[in-house]
Amino acid sequence: MFISIIIPTLNEENYTGALLEFLSTHPEKDRFEVIVVDGGSNDATVEKVSEHSCKLIVTSIQSRAHQMNAGASAANGEVLYFVHADTKLLPSFVDDIQEAINQGVMSGCYRFKFDAPRNPLLHVNGFFTRFPFMWCRGGDQTLFINNFDFEKIGGFDERFVIMEDYDLLERIQAQGISFKVIPKSVKVSARKYNRNSYMKVQLTNLQAMKMYKRRIDPAVIKEYYLNSLD
Incomplete structure (x- = not known):
């Protein structure tokens, strides 16, 4: 398996x-390739990426759905693994994904915990990511999927300029593609909560999810989200 x-x-x-x-x-770096798809950064992100041996794609479209589809189009792996830049992966991720694939699982994610261990409210958030409910999911948990199945369901729907991960997960479920939450936790950044209050982020996320469920235009949801949080 190549990731x-x-x-x-x-x-x-x-x-x-x-x-x-x-x-x-990583000691098993021969088992994966790294593809970074930048959406037109105006800081030193591209320069940082250029210091490392990986594929770099630069696009003027600032949309994770578009960027991740562009990365998938350039991928050579049998398995695609979508990772946010501020997520800290586990050293065992290659073997974890391999084990899931060997068990016949075609897609999945990890649980997560925040890099703010002293915040009990964020600990509660992380605790619930072990459960198989849609509202417990999100791109911060990382997502792996068999490349064939990703293509079969059409990849990310680029109309979703936000909530693209939930749309993809719903289609994975609808197509009967097996999914597993690996019982280990990646570490994600608490920066959004650090810039805003815990309650403000929670209420904004809840409203965004309600808008998504009501099939509100994703562009409208994104505008609401960006205007609500710092």
Whole structure:
């Protein structure tokens, strides 16, 4: 099994370097490739990426759905692994995904915990990511999927300029593609909560999910989300 790790970026100079350094020194780096798809950063993200041995795609379209589809189109792996730039992966991720594939699982994610261990409210958020409910999912948990199945369901729907991960997960479920939450936790950034109050982020997420369920135009949801949070 060969994995294509696809990382969408936009002004992630403070995080991209650490993730790429981790991947470039991984003892099993011959079992995966790294594809970074930048959405037109105006900071030093592209320069940081250029310091490492990986594929770099630059697009003027600032949309994770578009960026991740572009990465998938350039991928050579049997398995696609979508990772946010500010997520800290587990050293065991290659073997974890291989084990899931060997068990006949064609897609899945990890649980997560925040890089704010002293915040009990964020600990609760992370705890619930072990359960198989849609509202417990999200792109921060990373997502792997068999390349064939990704193509079969049409990849990410680029109309979703936000909530693209939920739309893809719903189609994975609708197509009967097996899905597993790996019982280990990646670590995700609490920066959104650090810039805003816990309750403000939670209420904004809840309203965005309600809008998504009502099939509100994703562009309208994105505008609401960006205007609500710092």
